[in-house]
Amino acid sequence: MKDYLEIKTLLVEGLLEEFPQAEGDEAEAVVSHWLQASQNKIPFLTDSIRNYFEKEISNFLPSTHKNMVNESEGFYQFKLPINWKSIPYPPPKNPLFNFIDLFAGIGGFRLAMQNQNGKCVFSCEWDSYAKKTYETNFGEIPFGDIRKIDELEIPDHDVLCAGFPCQPFSLAGVSARNSRNTAHGFACETQGTLFFDIARIVEAKKPKVLFLENVRNIVNHDKGKTFSIIKSTIESLGYNFSYKVVDASPLVPQKRVRTYMVCTPKNMPEFSFPEIQGEPLPLKSILEDVVDESFTISDRLWEGHQRRTRNNLSRGTGFTAFCADIEKPSNTIVARYGKDGKECLIPQKESNPRMLTPRECARLQGFPEPFIIPVAKTAAYRQFGNSVAVPVVTEIAKAIVAYLDICKGK
Ligand SMILES: C[S@@+](CC[C@H](N)C(=O)[O-])C[C@H]1O[C@@H](n2cnc3c(N)ncnc32)[C@H](O)[C@@H]1O
Incomplete structure (x- = not known):
């Protein structure tokens, strides 16, 4: 064989x-x-x-x-x-349902859906490093640019999963773009309109459930207009629109607040989100015992962080870089974490603080240990920063599977 x-x-x-x-x-x-x-x-x-x-x-x-x-x-x-x-996560032998994985990244959705015995029938992701991580773990290379895929060529599926690109909607994205006077949200041609690629696939394929994820701020972006366009577009396609803003910290040691949307056909009951509650987990629970010196930040970087933090604190604005409190969850890990690590620096007794390792970032997002990280650390930081907290998606996926069972009986 x-x-x-x-x-x-x-x-x-x-x-x-x-x-x-x-x-x-x-x-x-x-x-x-x-x-x-x-x-x-x-x-x-x-x-x-x-x-x-x-x-x-x-x-x-x-x-x-x-x-x-x-x-x-x-x-x-x-x-x-x-x-x-x-391949650590091959296709399931006797799947209960099938799904597609749009803007697949490294497969956070896929992991959660496969764990519920779902079979992926189509994936797309245009970043070549993310594709490599995806293939290494799932034995499938995603297609590239979604805008070039004819929706009629996509196979039928029960669930459409998409953590669509969030830069145009996030607070960081908005303020940086505002200061450069460039378009954001739906006005940003290259990014914001990707939501409409989801819409055209939904219109053609009519999946039973849409499972979407985005940044917390998508709800408030442009005084709520962006979110209301998303909601009304989905409703006009014949779906109920439910959403919930969830913090991942009871399931992974990271404060990661994200907006999850689950949409179901109008002639079916509305979806109810599971409760995700509990004490926040401590960062120390995922730290590696032995970490190479190369993760310790240089004197120059650490001094720069401290200087900018002092200046910003005195002005009452902007970025602050403190060492993390390992008894508490980390700050949100973002795609740019690898640039200077300011979101989460681990204190060390006799030297400058250190960055998290890629494996620690994987754990912060709830990726299990068999998940292979086949790329160099800069790409790995970006991939885990962009990804989803897998245990949160898993909890919602379980409720979706229960919902699909209800649909079968109707
Ligand atoms: C927020 S990330 C999603 C991460 C994913 N949910 C995961 O678990 O790893 C959005 C992804 O969309 C990809 N992307 C952006 N524009 C795209 C396009 N036109 N076609 C395909 N993928 C695209 C980006 O490369 C990025 O990996």
């Missing part, structure tokens, strides 16, 4: 030779999506490429299975001769 990576590489090489018109990046996404769910609709996958894959894969099938090669139902999904052992 061939390992996932080996078989994927063979098919991608063959695909590019046989069909030179296939684009390199998307060819990998096509092959890996096919290996996960060959019977599904897959963007850019023509009938002739599908036939080519089936012919190629038959070379790897044990002879007893050769006569089953053309069976359409179920065969490839579970019986392709692929060894998923090198």
Whole structure:
């Protein structure tokens, strides 16, 4: 039996030779999506490429299975001769429901949904480093720019998951953009409009549930106008719109307050969010015992942090960098954390404070230990800063699965 990576590489090489018109990046996404769910609709996958894959894969099938090669139902999904052992989170064998993972990042949603026995049938993410982390852990390469994907080529799904890009809506994004006098929110062509890519997919595919995540401030952005456009757009597509602002700190040792939205068809009951309460967890619970010196910040950086903190405190504005209190949850880890670590510096007895390690950032977001971090630390900090708190998404995912059960009975 061939390992996932080996078989994927063979098919991608063959695909590019046989069909030179296939684009390199998307060819990998096509092959890996096919290996996960060959019977599904897959963007850019023509009938002739599908036939080519089936012919190629038959070379790897044990002879007893050769006569089953053309069976359409179920065969490839579970019986392709692929060894998923090198992949920590392979597709589930007997899924209860399926979902798509838009703006997938490193798969925080996917982890939570797969844990509930959900099967991902389509993912998209355009950052090549995030794609690498995603593939290493899930054995699938997401498609790239969502704006280039025809919604009709996306397979049917029960749940649409999307933590859509938050820069144009966050407080930091707004103030930086205001000061540069540039557009933000829906007026920002390249980022704000991505919400409308979600809307066009919803309109075409009508999933049973939409599960969205964004920054806390999306609720207040532009005096509430942005949020009201999101709500009314979703309602106009035939959905109830429920949302809740949740702090992750009872589940992970990090103050991370985010807006979660779950939308369900108008002819079905509204969704109720689970309660997420409890004492905040202490940062010390996720710290590594031994950390390399390279994570200790330099004298220059530490002096700069202290100087800016003093100036800002005296003016009563702006950034302050203190050492974290490890008995309490950390501040929110953001994508830029790797630049200077000011959101969370760990005090050390005999030297300057240190940055968190990428593994500690993974733990702060509730990623389990088997999750592989295959990228260098700058990319890893950005990826975990952008991601979701997996245990929060998991709690909401459990309630969504219970909701889907109710739908089945209706
Ligand atoms: C807030 S992050 C989502 C992180 C994700 N929920 C996770 O658990 O890791 C938004 C992601 O959208 C991606 N993105 C932005 N614009 C995109 C586009 N046009 N097409 C595909 N992905 C895009 C970014 O690279 C980023 O990783």
